[in-house]
Amino acid sequence: MKKNLALIIAPIKNALIVLSIMLFVFSACKKDRPVDKETKYRELAWNYLSANAKTTVITPLQNAVITYETRDGVNVAAAMFNTTQDALLGPIFVYISIKDNKVLGIGARY
Structure with missing residues (x-):
């Protein structure tokens, strides 16, 4: 037994x-893994772009490069979108506050 x-x-x-x-x-x-955060940053940046800017973007949303910086004492994520006008103006950078997940604005293009 x-x-x-x-x-x-x-x-x-x-x-x-x-x-x-x-x-x-x-x-x-x-x-929440960094990949998930980067996807969120890409979507926030894409939604912030104007319709005119979106027509010039050649980078697929999922391939937008995300970099991390400090701007004016604020930690930000920068989403970079290449465009058809990069040779003239450079890529579009959209800056997002990491703390608040809010778009701070678009970088100057020259």
Whole structure:
């Protein structure tokens, strides 16, 4: 009887251990990862652009380069969109406050 009971309990114990490990690993996946933040910054920047500016953008939204800077003492994310006018004016930079997730404005183009 003890032998039969041990044969039943051992697989259950192993299954509980595996499930516990899986729960631990997958619970870490719920945190806000930098990739998710960068996607949010790209979308905020894209929505801020005027319709006229959007017609000149050649960078796909998901490929916009995100850089991190400090401007006037504020930590910002800068989304860069290449355009058909880069040779003349340069790319479009949209600055977003990291703290507030609000668009601060567009950088000057020369």
